[in-house]
Structure formats: structure tokens, C-alpha cells
Amino acid sequence: MIFTKEMAHQQIAELLEVQSGLHIEAESETQIELTGDIFINCKSKGFFLSENYPVQIVIPLNSNELPYVIDNENRIAKDYPHRYDNGKLCLETETSIRIRFLDSFSLVEWIREFVETYYFSYEFFQRYGEFPFGERGHGVQGIVETYQELFQEKDPIKVFALMKAICEHPYRGHSLCPCGSNQKLRLCHGPIVMKYYMDNRLNKIVQADYKNIYDYLVNCYEQLRYREKAK
Amino acid sequence: MKNIYERQKDILSIIQGLDISPTLYHNAVEKYQALGKYLNDSGLKAEIYPQGSFAFGTVVRPSAKDSSASYDLDFICQVMGSRNDYTPKELRDKVEIVLKSNKTYADRLKIDDTCFTIEYADVGEIGFSIDVVPAADESDEVKQRLILKSLVPVLIDTAISIPKCNNMCKFRWITNNPKGLRKWFDEINAPFLSSSKEAEQMRIFAENRALYESIEEIPNELERSALQRVIQILKCHRNNYYARLKDGDEIKPISAIINVTVTKIAEHFNPNCTVFELLNYVLSELTIYGEHQYITEKDFNQKYGFRTVFSRPDGKWFIENPANPEDNLADQWNNDERIPNRFFQWIEIARKDLISSLEQKDNTQFRAILENGFGSVSVSEFLGKKYCGEATPRQITSQTAARPYSAQ
Numbered sequence: 221m222i223f224t225k226e227m228a229h230q231q232i233a234e235l236l237e238v239q240s241g242l243h244i245e246a247e248s249e250t251q252i253e254l255t256g257d258i259f260i261n262c263k264s265k266g267f268f269l270s271e272n273y274p275v276q277i278v279i280p281l282n283s284n285e286l287p288y289v290i291d292n293e294n295r296i297a298k299d300y301p302h303r304y305d306n307g308k309l310c311l312e313t314e315t316s317i318r319i320r321f322l323d324s325f326s327l328v329e330w331i332r333e334f335v336e337t338y339y340f341s342y343e344f345f346q347r348y349g350e351f352p353f354g355e356r357g358h359g360v361q362g363i364v365e366t367y368q369e370l371f372q373e374k375d376p377i378k379v380f381a382l383m384k385a386i387c388e389h390p391y392r393g394h395s396l397c398p399c400g401s402n403q404k405l406r407l408c409h410g411p412i413v414m415k416y417y418m419d420n421r422l423n424k425i426v427q428a429d430y431k432n433i434y435d436y437l438v439n440c441y442e443q444l445r446y447r448e449k450a451k
Numbered sequence: 452m453k454n455i456y457e458r459q460k461d462i463l464s465i466i467q468g469l470d471i472s473p474t475l476y477h478n479a480v481e482k483y484q485a486l487g488k489y490l491n492d493s494g495l496k497a498e499i500y501p502q503g504s505f506a507f508g509t510v511v512r513p514s515a516k517d518s519s520a521s522y523d524l525d526f527i528c529q530v531m532g533s534r535n536d537y538t539p540k541e542l543r544d545k546v547e548i549v550l551k552s553n554k555t556y557a558d559r560l561k562i563d564d565t566c567f568t569i570e571y572a573d574v575g576e577i578g579f580s581i582d583v584v585p586a587a588d589e590s591d592e593v594k595q596r597l598i599l600k601s602l603v604p605v606l607i608d609t610a611i612s613i614p615k616c617n618n619m620c621k622f623r624w625i626t627n628n629p630k631g632l633r634k635w636f637d638e639i640n641a642p643f644l645s646s647s648k649e650a651e652q653m654r655i656f657a658e659n660r661a662l663y664e665s666i667e668e669i670p671n672e673l674e675r676s677a678l679q680r681v682i683q684i685l686k687c688h689r690n691n692y693y694a695r696l697k698d699g700d701e702i703k704p705i706s707a708i709i710n711v712t713v714t715k716i717a718e719h720f721n722p723n724c725t726v727f728e729l730l731n732y733v734l735s736e737l738t739i740y741g742e743h744q745y746i747t748e749k750d751f752n753q754k755y756g757f758r759t760v761f762s763r764p765d766g767k768w769f770i771e772n773p774a775n776p777e778d779n780l781a782d783q784w785n786n787d788e789r790i791p792n793r794f795f796q797w798i799e800i801a802r803k804d805l806i807s808s809l810e811q812k813d814n815t816q817f818r819a820i821l822e823n824g825f826g827s828v829s830v831s832e833f834l835g836k837k838y839c840g841e842a843t844p845r846q847i848t849s850q851t852a853a854r855p856y857s858a859q
Binding site: 261262263264265266267268269270271301302304309310311312313314316332333334336337338340341342347348349350351352353354355356358359362 | 691692694695696697793796800815816818819820822823826827840842844845846847848849852853854855856857858859
């Protein structure tokens with residue numbers, strides 16, 4: 221996931237072959253910036269999008285930070301809920317993107333699967349007032365939703381319990397499943413969550429997200445207590 | 452350089468393709484006349500006549516969700532006598548009994564709260580169904596009341612009463628006046644029709660040489676004016692737009708609203724205009740009427756002068772049926788605010804798709820707009836691969852598609 225300058229240039233060359241409207245705008249030891257138009261030509265749910273969008277793409281170097289897109293010419297409406305005030309687009313949860321590119325990152329695939337789909341969702345939403353594939357909840361809620369899908373578990377409390385177990389214990393199939401079903405892990409969520417115990421890269425992602433959720437919950441709890449005391 | 456004229460011509464060729472063909476038209480006329488003859492031969496003195504889009508000449512194939520969908524053609528079966536001669540249920544039963552007593556009709560019959568639907572086998576690939584609504588002449592008392600309220604009293608004479616089923620399956624009378632509405636429409640449409648008559652006759656003749664030996668044989672009902680084309684374009688665009696919405700079937704504006712509002716707006720426009728000049732004007736006016744959502748009736752009148760197609764006295768939407776002053780076509784709008792909200796959002800999208808995009812977009816982008824507006828099956832059927840880019844659009848799989856997020 222960490223780009224060296226050489227790797228980044230190699231992937232940029234591949235990207236420019238399919239998105240010839242982009243060019244390298246600036247380059248430093250810490251990042252490479254691309255600007256220009258990306259051409260999006262896709263369809264789903266009976267809706268077609270064929271359009272150019274001016275963008276700035278930033279690829280951080282020698283860092284664990286993911287590449288990101290800035291809507292530098294304000295093509296996305298200011299009140300659209302998935303664009304930050306600085307123009308940065310909220311493509312997906314980092315969890316989803318990192319897991320998608322667990323083995324190797326591809327700029328071309330990233331543009332296709334996340335950036336193009338983002339603009340598609342945006343235009344669909346502007347036209348029909350609905351998100352074609354849904355939207356993530358904001359903040360921690362979006363992260364929990366991501367794990368609800370990954371763990372195929374609807375209950376967010378059970379998801380959190382599974383995340384905690386993945387972070388704190390090794391995989392033991394004969395132990396009780398952390399979801400509280402009173403079944404052995406291997407007969408319950410085990411087959412789905414085992415890889416998050418075993419694969420160190422996945423385990424690290426869960427650790428980071430678990431910490432975020434935990435800190436958020438602790439913070440909420442403390443605010444609640446503070447308000448109770450103030451009463 | 453974009454050839455706007457050619458793009459407009461291509462939109463028109465899609466609409467012409469979705470219009471009822473002369474063969475299907477003749478077939479439908481034959482079928483409804485045969486039905487009228489059968490009813491009368493069976494002792495039910497009744498007149499069958501078209502209403503809605505078949506009467507207005509604004510039929511479009513309902514292809515948005517199903518490309519092989521059949522045309523829905525609406526007819527009134529007006530039984531001799533006035534509503535005072537029957538109870539609503541008696542009248543309905545009378546028609547039902549006669550229809551069910553003939554195997555040809557009984558086998559094709561579907562019955563719902565308001566009408567009897569007779570489905571006909573496909574002609575070529577596309578079939579049609581005839582919706583028959585039983586009716587009787589409206590009572591003199593009601594007609595007198597309507598005349599006093601009407602802005603066009605001469606239309607009221609043809610008012611009818613229709614048996615309408617309520618939730619408890621009890622029937623009551625409701626007033627309607629499809630003949631009056633057609634008369635009103637025909638009068639406004641007449642100058643538009645005469646302006647395009649010659650060109651239309653030539654077009655129909657050229658496209659149907661096997662059917663007609665001379666221009667004189669072409670029924671007037673097959674000619675289309677700019678006004679009729681504008682209504683067809685908007686109906687087709689509406690069908691495709693609302694088909695993409697989850698609640699589209701619940702909030703789709705009824706065709707009568709499009710027919711009436713477009714015709715009222717067109718009434719004072721130059722009848723020698725092109726289809727797209729009129730379309731541009733109609734969409735601009737409808738956009739102005741959208742302001743009713745945000746400002747009071749008084750402020751609207753001050754800002755936009757005498758515009759009465761839509762009004763909103765006391766905050767209630769009102770679109771008068773010109774042939775029935777007691778019929779507010781926007782009745783449902785006052786029960787569900789999603790309907791007006793979405794209607795004016797749709798108008799905005801239609802204006803972008805059908806007016807500004809023709810000038811601003813390149814060919815591939817224009818193709819996408821056509822497919823969004825008129826459905827990919829129809830566009831491919833009538834335009835082939837015209838305006839397609841080299842690369843086919845990539846299909847996004849819903850199940851695995853990324854969903855926008857915000858960490859803040």
C-alpha cells in the first residue's frame with residue numbers, strides 16, 4: 221500500500237494510458253499531484269453517465285495514507301454530503317479501500333472502482349434524489365456498516381464484539397463465538413472472520429478501526445456522564 | 452460543432468417510433484368499433500369513444516420498464532340514458548354482463564375498480580389493450596351547476612357520470628367529461644395541426660406506402676402537431692424518469708396533467724413553431740410555475756404576472772380540468788407533497804436533457820442523455836448505434852459498488 225516514487229510513476233503511466241486527460245502537475249518527495257479531466261463512461265440501474273470531470277489527484281509517497289481526489293473546480297454541489305469543505309471527495313470507508321487493495325494497490329482499478337462509482341452515484345443522486353447503491357453512514361457508523369457487511373452480521377453490537385475478539389485473542393474455533401450465540405466460533409461466525417485473525421494485514425486494519433470505534437464510544441460515554449453531572 | 456437540428460430530429464424519430472403505428476391504429480379502431488357494434492347488437496344501447504391519449508393523438512408506448520409493453524388505449528362506453536336512470540352498480544353490471552356473455556371478450560377480460568380491460572393479441576410484436584370505462588350522461592342538475600362554474604360552459608354538455616368503486620367496494624358516481632376535454636384540446640391544437648399538416652401527410656404516406664394508396668386515405672387522427680409531439684416527448688421522458696425512482700409508481704404525474712398544462716401553456720404560442728421551440732417554451736413556463744413551491748400566490752402573481760395554469764390559493768395546488776370545473780387535476784398533490792416536489796425536479800431534468808444538453812454535450816454524452824431520457828432499448832431500436840463512443844459504458848455491479856462515505 222505504501223508508494224515509493226518509482227512505483228507511483230509506474231502506476232501513473234498506466235493510469236494516463238486510460239485517462240489521457242490527466243497529467244502530472246507537481247511532484248515532491250512526499251507526494252505527486254495529477255490534474256486534468258477524468259472521463260467516466262459507465263452505467264447501472266438504467267442510468268448512463270458519460271462525462272468529463274476536472275479533478276486533482278494526490279498520491280502520497282512513502283506513507284500509509286491512501287491517494288485522494290479533490291474536486292478542484294467545484295463540480296460537486298457544495299451541499300452534497302460526501303464532499304469535504306476543502307473539496308476532498310469521500311469515496312468510501314478507508315477500510316473498504318484498504319481491504320480491496322490488500323495484495324497490491326492499482327491506481328487504475330482505484331479510479332475505476334471508487335472514483336468513477338463516486339461520480340456515478342453523485343449524478344444519479346442529483347437526478348433522482350436517491351443513491352443507486354446506498355451511502356455509508358457518517359463517521360464511526362460508516363465503519364461499523366462496513367464490518368457488518370464484511371462479517372455478514374446485521375447487529376452492530378455483535379460486530380463490535382467480533383472486532384474486539386479479533387484484536388485481543390488468537391483464533392480458537394472451539395471457543396464460544398464472541399457474538400453471544402453460545403455456539404462454538406467455528407460453527408458460528410468463525411468461517412467468515414477467521415481471515416481477520418490469521419492475516420496480519422487484515423488484523424491491523426481491524427485493530428485500527430476497533431480503536432477508532434472504541435475511542436468514539438468512550439468519548440460519547442464521557443460526554444453523557446458530564447451532562448448527567450451538570451444536571 | 453454540434454448539429455442541434457439533427458439531434459432534435461433524432462429525438463423526434465424516437466418519439467415517432469414510440470407512437471402508435473397506422474397498422475395498430477386501424478386495428479384498434481376496428482376493435483373498439485366492433486365492440487360498440489357487439490354491445491348494441493346485444494341490446495345495450497351504447498356509444499364507445501376514445502378518451503385520453505388515443506383521443507388526443509398523444510399515445511406513446513409505455514416502454515420504460517418493459518420494452519415489449521403493449522399500448523394502453525382508453526375508451527368510454529356511454530350507455531344510453533342519464534345517471535338518473537341507473538344506480539352506479541346497475542350501470543356497471545349491465546356492461547359487465549354483456550362483456551362476459553361473449554367468449555371472445557370474456558377470455559380477454561380483466562376487471563378492476565373503474566374499468567374493464569380487454570387485451571388483444573400482439574400485432575407483429577407489440578400488442579394493445581382497450582380499457583373500457585362504463586358511463587352514462589351526467590344529470591341536468593349537475594350540468595347546470597358545472598355550467599355556472601365553468602370558464603368554457605359550451606364544453607359541459609357532454610359531461611358524463613362514471614361508476615367509481617370506493618374502498619368498501621361500494622359504487623358512487625363521479626363526473627367526467629372526456630368529450631369536452633377533447634373538444635377543448637382539438638380547438639387549441641387545430642392551428643398547430645394545420646401548420647404541420649402537409650409535412651405530416653407526406654411523412655405518413657412515405658412511411659406507409661403499403662397501407663395507403665393516396666394521401667387522402669390517411670386518417671387525420673394519425674397526423675401530429677408540434678403540440679402533440681411535445682406532449683409525447685414529455686410523457687416518454689416522464690415514463691423513463693419515474694421508472695428509475697423507488698416510489699416512481701406512487702408519485703408519477705398523471706398524463707392528464709401533462710396534456711392539460713402543456714396545452715394551456717401552448718394556447719398563446721405561435722402555432723407555426725417547431726416542436727423544439729414549443730418544448731423550450733413549455734419547459735421554461737413549467738419551471739416558472741415551480742416557483743409556487745417557494746413563494747406565496749400573491750408574490751407569484753406579482754413576480755410573474757397572469758399565469759394561471761397552476762395556482763396555489765391557500766397553499767393548495769390547483770390545476771383546473773377545462774371541461775370539468777369541479778375536477779382539480781392536482782388533487783393528489785395536496786395529499787402527498789412528494790408529487791409536486793418531484794414533478795418540478797423532473798421538469799428541471801427534462802429541460803437539461805431536452806434543451807441545454809443538445810448544445811453543450813458531445814456525441815457520447817448526448818447518447819447517454821438520450822438513453823437516460825428515452826430508455827436504452829428505444830434509443831437502440833430507432834437510432835441504432837448513432838452517437839455511441841468507441842468504448843461501451845462499463846456496467847457497475849450494484850452488489851459490490853462503492854458507496855460514498857464521510858468520516859466527519
